Amino acid sequence: MSFNNLDTLYRQVIMDHYKNPRNKGELSDSVTVDMNNPTCGDRIHLTLDVQDGIVQDAKFDGEGCSISMASASMMTQVIKGQPVEKAMKLSEVFSDMMLGKEYDDSIDLGDIEALQGVAKFPARIKCATLSWKAMEKGIGNQSE
Amino acid sequence: MNIQEIRRQFPILDQEVNGHPLVYLDSAATSQKPLSVIQALEEYYKGYNSNVHRGVHTLGTRATDGYEGAREKVRKFINASSTEEVIFMRGTTTAINTVAQSYGMANVSEGDEIVITHMEHHSNIIPWQQLAKATGATLKYVPLQEDGTLSLDDVRETITSNTKIVSIMMVSNVLGTMNPIKEITKIAHGNGAVMVVDGAQAAPHMKVDVQDLDCDFFAFSGHKMGGPTGIGVLYGKKKLLNNMEPIEFGGEMIDFVGLQESTWKELPWKFEGGTPIIAGAIGLGAAIDFLNDIGLDEIEKYEHHLAAYAMDKLSEVEGLTIYGPKDPQKRAGLVTFNLDDVHPHDLATVLDSEGIAIRAGHHCAQPLMKWLNVSSTARASFYLYNTEEEIDRLASGLVKTKEYFSDVF
Numbered sequence: 001m002s003f004n005n006l007d008t009l010y011r012q013v014i015m016d017h018y019k020n021p022r023n024k025g026e027l028s029d030s031v032t033v034d035m036n037n038p039t040c041g042d043r044i045h046l047t048l049d050v051q052d053g054i055v056q057d058a059k060f061d062g063e064g065c066s067i068s069m070a071s072a073s074m075m076t077q078v079i080k081g082q083p084v085e086k087a088m089k090l091s092e093v094f095s096d097m098m099l100g101k102e103y104d105d106s107i108d109l110g111d112i113e114a115l116q117g118v119a120k121f122p123a124r125i126k127c128a129t130l131s132w133k134a135m136e137k138g139i140g141n142q143s144e
Numbered sequence: 145m146n147i148q149e150i151r152r153q154f155p156i157l158d159q160e161v162n163g164h165p166l167v168y169l170d171s172a173a174t175s176q177k178p179l180s181v182i183q184a185l186e187e188y189y190k191g192y193n194s195n196v197h198r199g200v201h202t203l204g205t206r207a208t209d210g211y212e213g214a215r216e217k218v219r220k221f222i223n224a225s226s227t228e229e230v231i232f233m234r235g236t237t238t239a240i241n242t243v244a245q246s247y248g249m250a251n252v253s254e255g256d257e258i259v260i261t262h263m264e265h266h267s268n269i270i271p272w273q274q275l276a277k278a279t280g281a282t283l284k285y286v287p288l289q290e291d292g293t294l295s296l297d298d299v300r301e302t303i304t305s306n307t308k309i310v311s312i313m314m315v316s317n318v319l320g321t322m323n324p325i326k327e328i329t330k331i332a333h334g335n336g337a338v339m340v341v342d343g344a345q346a347a348p349h350m351k352v353d354v355q356d357l358d359c360d361f362f363a364f365s366g367h368k369m370g371g372p373t374g375i376g377v378l379y380g381k382k383k384l385l386n387n388m389e390p391i392e393f394g395g396e397m398i399d400f401v402g403l404q405e406s407t408w409k410e411l412p413w414k415f416e417g418g419t420p421i422i423a424g425a426i427g428l429g430a431a432i433d434f435l436n437d438i439g440l441d442e443i444e445k446y447e448h449h450l451a452a453y454a455m456d457k458l459s460e461v462e463g464l465t466i467y468g469p470k471d472p473q474k475r476a477g478l479v480t481f482n483l484d485d486v487h488p489h490d491l492a493t494v495l496d497s498e499g500i501a502i503r504a505g506h507h508c509a510q511p512l513m514k515w516l517n518v519s520s521t522a523r524a525s526f527y528l529y530n531t532e533e534e535i536d537r538l539a540s541g542l543v544k545t546k547e548y549f550s551d552v553f
Contacts, residue, residue: 041510042489065487
C-alpha cells in the first residue's frame with residue numbers, strides 16, 4: 001500500500017506542530033475567541049494580546065485533528081509580533097493557498113507553507129482554516 | 145442472500161476511489177440506491193411527471209396513483225392499520241419536528257416533562273429542547289449503562305406521571321444499541337405519555353411493526369433504506385393525528401378556503417401542504433419493493449453477521465477502542481471506534497486514500513460524545529451490499545493507518 005499522496009498532506013513539520021504545539025495555553029486580559037467547526041466538533045479557544053496595533057502575543061487551546069491543531073500552532077507562531085494589518089494579510093494569503101489560488105509569495109510564510117498540500121484534500125480545508133477564522137474574528141472584535 | 149447479485153443492483157459500488165476499489169461503509173449516513181429505485185425515478189420523470197390530486201388529465205391520475213400507491217407500500221412495510229396514518233415528509237428530522245410543534249405545543253405545558261435519552265441524534269434532541277423552552281416543560285434524559293444500553297429500571301425511574309412525551313431512537317446511529325421500544329412504550333403509556341420513535345436507523349435494517357410496538361408516532365427516512373433523499377415518513381395513530389393541527393399551510397392540504405377561515409383536508413393530506421415529494425415517494429416505494437424481495441429478516445440476519453464479523457476482526461487491531469454493546473447480538477450493523485490517539489479525521493483521510501469511506505466526527509450526537517468523553521469518533525456502518533472482504537480491508541486499512549502515523553510522528 002502506498003501512501004505517497006498522503007505525504008503531501010501529513011508533512012513532517014505538520015506532525016511536529018501537532019505533537020509539540022507552540023503557544024498552547026491561554027492569555028489573561030486579552031481578546032478571546034471561541035470557534036468550532038460544527039460539522040466535525042473541532043474547537044479552538046484563541047487568546048490574543050493586541051496592543052498599539054501589534055499582536056504582542058497569541059495562545060490557543062482546543063481539540064481537533066492534526067491539521068486543525070498544527071495550523072493553529074503555526075498561525076500563532078507567525079502572527080506573533082506582527083502588526084494587525086500583516087496578520088490579516090497573512091490570513092488572506094493562507095486562504096488563497098487553501099483554495100488553490102495563486103498567492104502572494106513575497107511574504108515569508110515560515111512553517112505554514114507545509115500546509116499547501118491540504119488544498120488537495122477539499123474535505124480538510126475547513127480544518128486548516130479554523131484558527132485563522134478565529135484570529136480574524138478576534139482582531140475584528142478588538143478594533144470595533 | 146446472494147451478495148454478488150445484490151451488489152450488481154448497486155452500480156455506484158463498482159468504481160475505484162483513489163486507485164482502489166470503493167469500500168462504502170457509510171450507509172448509516174446515507175445508503176446507496178439500487179437500480180430499481182433509480183429506474184423508478186427515471187420512469188416517473190420521463191413518463192408521467194405531473195402534479196397529484198388535482199389535474200383531471202391522464203398523467204395527473206398516473207402520478208396520483210404512483211404517489212398513493214407508494215403510501216400503501218409504506219403502510220404495509222411498517223404494518224400501519226391505515227394509509228391515513230402514513231404521512232410523507234422530508235425525512236426523520238421534519239417528522240419529529242412536526243410531532244413536537246403540532247402535538248407538543250397542544251399537549252405540553254409548564255411543569256410537564258419530555259423524556260429522551262443520552263444517546264439521541266440531534267434531530268431527536270433539539271425539537272424537544274425548543275418545545276421545552278416554549279412551554280416551560282422540563283427535558284429529562286434517561287442515563288446510559290456502561291455498555292451503551294438503556295436499563296428499563298432507569299426508564300421507569302425517569303418517566304413519571306408528569307411525562308407527556310417520550311421520544312427514543314430504536315437503534316443508535318453511534319453505539320449500534322437496539323433499544324427495547326415495545327417495553328419502553330408500555331412504561332410511557334402506563335404513565336399517560338405518548339411514545340415517539342426515531343426509526344431512522346431501524347426501518348432500513350429490520351422488520352418494523354408499529355402496531356406490535358404500539359408506539360404513537362414513528363419517524364424514518366427514505367434515503368437510508370435505498371430510497372432517494374428528501375422523502376421520509378411520519379406514522380401516527382389516527383386518533384392522535386385527527387386531533388392535531390397542521391404546521392404547514394397552503395395548497396394541497398385544504399378543504400375549503402374563505403377570506404378569514406379555512407378548513408383542512410382529511411388525513412393524511414392535511415399534513416402534506418404544498419406539492420408533495422412525488423418522485424421521492426415513488427422512489428421510496430421502489431426501495432421498499434427491493435427490500436421486501438430480499439426480506440427484512442434476511443437483511444437483519446446478514447447485518448448481524450457482518451457486525452459480529454467486524455467486531456471480531458476489529459478487536460484484533462491493537463489500540464482500537466470500540467464503543468457500544470460488546471455482544472454483537474445486541475447491536476445493529478455498525479461499529480464506532482477510535483484508534484489510539486489518531487484523530488478520527490486523520491483516520492478517515494488515510495482510509496479514504498485507500499478507497500474506504502467511513503464517517504468521522506460527532507455523528508450529530510454531541511451529548512453522546514460528551515457521555516463517551518470523546519470529541520469525535522470514527523464509524524463504519526454496513527448495509528446488505530457489504531461483504532466480509534470489505535471488513536477485512538477496513539481492518540488492514542486501520543493497521544496501516546496506525547503504522548503510517550507512528551512513522552510520520
